[in-house]
Amino acid sequence: MHINDIPDAFSATLRIKIIAALVSASKTFNELLEHTQATRGNLSVQLTKLEEWGFISSKKVIEKKKTKSTYTLTPYGLNQFEEYISVLQSVLPTKE
Amino acid sequence: MDRNEAIEKIDLIRDTIEDAKVRYSGMYQMCFLLGGMYLVQFMAAVGQFLLHKLPSAVFFTFHVMVEIIVLFCYLYIYKKEKQCSNRYYLSMLGIWGFVSIVIPVMISAVDFIGSIFFAKTHGMFQMSAAQMCLAFSRVLLFSIFLIICSYVLNHYFFRILSVVVLFGFFFLYICFFGEGVPFPFVQGQEQMEIGYVTVYNVLVVDIGYLAMGVYLKHKEGKA
Numbered sequence: 001m002h003i004n005d006i007p008d009a010f011s012a013t014l015r016i017k018i019i020a021a022l023v024s025a026s027k028t029f030n031e032l033l034e035h036t037q038a039t040r041g042n043l044s045v046q047l048t049k050l051e052e053w054g055f056i057s058s059k060k061v062i063e064k065k066k067t068k069s070t071y072t073l074t075p076y077g078l079n080q081f082e083e084y085i086s087v088l089q090s091v092l093p094t095k096e
Numbered sequence: 097m098d099r100n101e102a103i104e105k106i107d108l109i110r111d112t113i114e115d116a117k118v119r120y121s122g123m124y125q126m127c128f129l130l131g132g133m134y135l136v137q138f139m140a141a142v143g144q145f146l147l148h149k150l151p152s153a154v155f156f157t158f159h160v161m162v163e164i165i166v167l168f169c170y171l172y173i174y175k176k177e178k179q180c181s182n183r184y185y186l187s188m189l190g191i192w193g194f195v196s197i198v199i200p201v202m203i204s205a206v207d208f209i210g211s212i213f214f215a216k217t218h219g220m221f222q223m224s225a226a227q228m229c230l231a232f233s234r235v236l237l238f239s240i241f242l243i244i245c246s247y248v249l250n251h252y253f254f255r256i257l258s259v260v261v262l263f264g265f266f267f268l269y270i271c272f273f274g275e276g277v278p279f280p281f282v283q284g285q286e287q288m289e290i291g292y293v294t295v296y297n298v299l300v301v302d303i304g305y306l307a308m309g310v311y312l313k314h315k316e317g318k319a
Contacts, residue, residue: 013108020112027116035116085109091102 001083003091009055009077010084014038014046019081022056022073029069047071055080120248120312122177122189126170127309130196133166134234134302138294160204163197170197188244196237200230231293235265238301245308249315261300268292 001007009015014036021027021035033043050056055077059070073081137159144155170193177189239258246254276289 016105016108017112020109021116023113024116031116035112085106088102088106091099092106093099 001080001087003087006084006087007053007080009050009053009080012046014042015050018043018046018050018071019055019073019077022071023078023081026070026072029071032071050077120316122173123245123248124309124312124316125173126189126192127305127312129166129169129173131302131305131309133162133197134305135298136162138298138302156204156208160201160208163201163204167197167201192237192241195233199233203230231297232265232269234297234301235262238304241305241308245312261304264300265293265296268296 009019017036017038018032021032027035029043029047032038032047033040036043038046047056047058051058051071054074056071057074059072061068061070140155140158140162144152174189174193177186239262242254242258242261246252246258272292274291276291277295278289
């Protein structure tokens with residue numbers, strides 16, 4: 001990944017927050033709401049985009065007649081995220 | 097992208113990852129709750145013996161009040177943790193709370209109803225039988241909790257400890273059933289003993305829960 005070639009997934013703060021929140025473990029929609037402090041609508045839109053781009057995958061489970069969606073970072077998403085961190089670090093000045 | 101923007105993004109990522117880390121809050125809060133409840137109930141039982149004039153109804157009411165307060169605290173913790181995606185963790189918290197908090201409340205309610213509608217001795221017999229089951233269920237539950245901790249924290253030591261805790265209880269139950277530590281003599285009262293099983297429960301399970309609570313809290317702080 002090059003500094004002039006950063007994927008759209010990392011162009012919005014909310015999308016970065018979603019990916020960062022999924023690094024440690026899979027999360028439900030409500031957990032992501034709590035971590036990102038976003039609105040339901042906005043979060044839903046960004047999750048759909050990230051899923052379309054292959055950064056995350058979702059799984060729907062029916063619990064007590066309610067649908068619960070769980071989101072997981074894909075290996076591709078994790079790889080891209082690591083590359084993005086490297087790009088960010090490269091911008092920072094190195095300690096002498 | 098300039099340097100400031102990169103620093104902002106890194107800060108944002110670091111904060112989000114930190115916030116989304118696995119939490120042990122429900123577990124250690126439950127540890128403090130259970131350990132605290134058992135200790136308070138034990139202290140109340142000792143207090144009732146020392147203040148012999150205190151009616152047993154007062155002691156019983158206090159006992160039930162503590163259980164009800166703990167039940168509400170547990171329901172609050174469970175409601176908070178319900179957002180979690182880990183169904184195994186939620187199931188464990190549910191079963192744990194049911195066995196250690198909801199069942200004692202139910203037993204107290206049954207005993208209360210029994211003491212109203214039946215002879216007092218009958219009620220007392222029911223309570224002692226229930227207490228015996230509770231003593232074992234507490235140790236068993238604590239052992240299961242240690243096994244869960246060993247998997248969650250990836251510490252083999254807790255698995256060994258759970259076996260030691262369980263066998264310690266069986267050893268005391270089989271070899272020293274009906275025996276106990278003499279209670280400090282109180283003027284004008286008959287000499288009493290605290291059963292080894294009760295002492296074991298207080299020292300291992302009650303204090304064990306509190307110790308595990310401190311350990312898990314410390315672990316979460318370090319994570």
